Amino acid sequence: MTLPHAGRRIRVLITDDHPIFRDGLRRLLESEDGFEVVGEAKDGSEAIRMAQALHPDVILLDVAMPRVTGLAALEELGKMSTKVILLTAAIERADIVTALQLGARGVIMKDAATEQLFKGIRAVMGGQYWVGREGVSDLILMLKQMMAAEESEPKKTWGLTKRELEIIGTIVAGYPNKDIAKKFVISEDTVKHHLTNIFNKVGVSTRLELALFAVHHKLIKEF
Numbered sequence: 001m002t003l004p005h006a007g008r009r010i011r012v013l014i015t016d017d018h019p020i021f022r023d024g025l026r027r028l029l030e031s032e033d034g035f036e037v038v039g040e041a042k043d044g045s046e047a048i049r050m051a052q053a054l055h056p057d058v059i060l061l062d063v064a065m066p067r068v069t070g071l072a073a074l075e076e077l078g079k080m081s082t083k084v085i086l087l088t089a090a091i092e093r094a095d096i097v098t099a100l101q102l103g104a105r106g107v108i109m110k111d112a113a114t115e116q117l118f119k120g121i122r123a124v125m126g127g128q129y130w131v132g133r134e135g136v137s138d139l140i141l142m143l144k145q146m147m148a149a150e151e152s153e154p155k156k157t158w159g160l161t162k163r164e165l166e167i168i169g170t171i172v173a174g175y176p177n178k179d180i181a182k183k184f185v186i187s188e189d190t191v192k193h194h195l196t197n198i199f200n201k202v203g204v205s206t207r208l209e210l211a212l213f214a215v216h217h218k219l220i221k222e223f
Contacts, residue, residue, distance in 0.1 A: 016042070016087070044069055106129055167198065
């Protein structure tokens with residue numbers, strides 16, 4: 001795979017609470033053409049400070065750290081232009097969904113082959129998501145498949161009406177407002193009104209966040 005940003009290296013910030021692991025990862029990345037390690041952080045709070053100062057392209061973020069965990073730091077890091085990849089020894093499906101909702105672009109296991117690490121970073125820099133051992137171009141489809149493996153649980157509805165749930169289904173399916181309006185024989189302004197109400201009820205601000213939320217909480221019957 002060719003590197004994005006031809007002519008310069010991918011600048012990486014490593015975040016992990018184990019110095020030996022950080023040192024090994026730095027050596028690994030610097031042994032491969034196209035990567036530059038710009039810093040090392042020992043916990044989530046330090047990662048936030050260093051990301052703000054160094055503006056790396058990618059942050060490799062350990063999930064389980066003292067003081068501020070990777071997932072806790074993601075809420076702030078996810079607002080930055082830096083792409084965040086979780087690097088972890090173990091993670092639950094629900095935590096993967098939460099991480100993606102908070103802005104993570106990938107999850108790479110610590111026992112993955114070296115080449116998988118390199119491929120994952122490059123895939124994320126190329127605009128894809130990376131989960132496990134492969135790139136993901138359709139994030140919503142991947143999440144639907146992943147959550148299908150979960151046992152059904154009682155669902156909270158957040159006060160959503162039947163029509164609002166139907167509209168959420170079309171958002172997950174990728175319908176634009178014009179097609180939603182045609183499907184339900186309503187105006188596009190009414191669709192926008194419904195979406196505003198839905199966003200307010202579940203606490204999201206974009207269509208992607210809404211789709212992720214719906215998949216995570218199994219709001220649509222087929223989930």
